[in-house]
Structures are given as structure tokens and as C-alpha cells.
Amino acid sequence: MTDTTITATTARATGKLNDLVLAGFRIVVSFLFACHGAQGFGLLGGIDGQGTAVPFGVWPGWWASVIELVGALLVLVGLFPRIAALLCSGAMAYAYFVVHQPEALLPLHNMGEPAALYAWAFLLIAVLGPGAFTVERAFRR
Numbered sequence: 001m002t003d004t005t006i007t008a009t010t011a012r013a014t015g016k017l018n019d020l021v022l023a024g025f026r027i028v029v030s031f032l033f034a035c036h037g038a039q040g041f042g043l044l045g046g047i048d049g050q051g052t053a054v055p056f057g058v059w060p061g062w063w064a065s066v067i068e069l070v071g072a073l074l075v076l077v078g079l080f081p082r083i084a085a086l087l088c089s090g091a092m093a094y095a096y097f098v099v100h101q102p103e104a105l106l107p108l109h110n111m112g113e114p115a116a117l118y119a120w121a122f123l124l125i126a127v128l129g130p131g132a133f134t135v136e137r138a139f140r141r
Helices: 002-038 061-077 083-103 112-130 136-138
Strands: none
Touching: 002 061, 002 112, 061 083, 083 112
């Protein structure tokens, strides 16, 4: 084998591994985010742990729950994942700067750590792509 063949084989293997890791990251983050969005509708303990839902149509809570749940499910299955991930990232950036940041400067003090982490995680998915095992990829074949 020549050096070029070894390099090409290594690059393909690394690309496949990256694809699998991105898919795993996308699936886990999206599942957790979907659970978070479902709470706004009174599921999984609701917004207060007592099964309470955000009242229908209330801004921004109800709409945030819709974006979180629908966006997460789209990213999870890999249907328009980059667009959905960018929307989820923006929703969490909005949540951080409008809801959490006015309470205190640091995420640790303003309870904004999940919002900040989700904003960056979904931005990563939007930029790097969804990885393997997406509905879009299945349709392309």
C-alpha cells in the first residue's frame, strides 16, 4: 500500500467515525430537548413538577415549547436538521439573554446553564451537520 492509499483509507474511516459521533450527539441532545419542550405542555411533570402546562398561546413560554418540541423532533429524525437546529439554537439564545441573563451575569447564578448549553449544542449541529442516520440521507439514496 502506498502512503496515499493509507491516507485515503484513514480519512474515510475518520469521516465515518465523525458521522457516527455527530449522529449520537444529535440524537441525545434532541431527545433531551424534546423532553424539555414536552414539559411546557404539561407532560413529564410539567413546568412545575405538578403537571402544569403553559397556557395556550402565551408568549414566549407556549411558543418556546412548540419550537423546542417540534424543532427537537425534526433534528432527532434528521428532517431539515440544520434549519431546525439553528431555530432551536436561536430559541435558547433568546431564552438565555431575555429570561436568564437579566437575573445575574453568570449562567451559574441566573439558572441559564441549560439554555446556554442547548444554544451552543444546536449551533454545533447546524454548522457541522447531523451526522449519520437521518431521514434526509435516506431520501437522497
